[in-house]
Amino acid sequence: MDGALKTTPDMITEIVLKSYEKAPDPRTNQILQELIIALHGFAKAVKLTPDELIAATQLLARTGQISDHKRHEFILMSDILGLTMLVETMNDDLPEGAFEPSVLGPFYREGSPEIAHFDNISRGDNDGSPALVSGQVRDIDGNPVVNAMLDIWQTNNNGLYENMDDTQPDYNLRARLRTDGEGTYSFWTVKPESYPIPTDGPVGDVLEAGARHNMRPAHIHFIVSALGYKTIVSELFAREDEYIEGDAVFGVKDSLLVDFTPADEPAVASKSGMENPFWRMSYDFVLVAGDRAQTAFSTER
Ligand SMILES: [Fe+2]
Structure with a gap:
């Protein structure tokens, strides 16, 4: 499309931060904003690939699956x-x-x-x-x-x-x-x-x-x-x-x-x-x- 700007990673981060900025509880708001900044910053720092993101979610899924009332x-x-x-x-x-x-x-x-x-x-x-x-x-x-x-x-x-x-x-x-x-x-x-x-x-x-x-x-x-x-x-x-x-x-x-x-x-x-x-x-x-x-x-x- 003529004149349309290509979406950049920083634009995504900005949109996501804005979408969570109305969290009414101040502490929750702070934690969500800083979590997004840290997570996005991490992904940018290592230039995380889609395959690596899937691998990370699978690791977290297995972390939950192996946990029970005796093992956390x-x-x-x-x-x-x-x-x-x-x-x-x-x-x-x-x-x-x-x-x-x-x-x-x-x-x-x-x-x-x-x-x-x-x-x-x-x-x-x-x-x-x-x-x-x-x-x-x-x-x-x-x-x-x-x-x-x-x-x-x-x-x-x-x-x-x-x-x-x-x-x-x-x-x-x-x-x-x-x-x-x-x-x-x-x-x-x-x-x-x-x-x-x-x-x-x-x-x-x-x-x-x-x-x-x-x-x-x-x-x-x-x-x-x-x-x-x-x-x-x-x-x-x-x-x-x-x-x-x-x-x-x-x-x-x-x-x-x-x-x-x-x-x-x-x-x-x-x-x-x-x-x-x-x-x-x-x-x-x-x-x-x-x-x-x-x-x-x-x-x-
Ligand atoms: Fe011990």
Whole structure:
């Protein structure tokens, strides 16, 4: 047609942005506008082809198809792309020195048994090498936080959580524990092991395409909460683990590194009916004032 202008990519972006600009909720409006700018900008930056767009939609379709009430592949996808850690870190509002958050992961279960100090959360026959974990919960000024709740979960030496492993007792290596009058806590467990995240779905395809491994460095998960303090969902990582530099889900932070050191203390071991020698790990959690919150989300495994 004489005089008609050929439609350009920028004209498309402009039309699409305009079509969404009347979203009445300001936050929804902002998110939609920025999403379109980022998506279109991405497609232009890589000059996305029609075949690649179809491949991307198929990857997303498979991500949904493999998800069920026990497996949330979209969360795992967000984890391996670093989006979960970016969002957690961007929103934590915590001062220097406070216990930092990390990913919740897909293996949290509510309702872990409440234990007493020096109880052993390893209830399996062959969970691994015994470790005594202890420390204190404090506020940012150094005062002990009495009656804080630690919700704890970890793998055994197979690198498996109990609900993924028929050989372990129900709720093995899971517990809730309260701090005492001095804000201290202590429990026996086993030294955790590094473990792989599942690669039989689209997450595995993305890891492979990026030439990345699927291992997480050994860690113990903690949710630390107390009345009048912000609830923190996090993990503590074994500093010496071979995968400490390349966590598949980017959960490692400097302040979350811990040392498992050999302990030769027969009196301490025998008092709890444990074998000597054992591993020791200690960590002090620093909470900041705020609202106690429920755990964000969890699939049932
Ligand atoms: Fe984990």
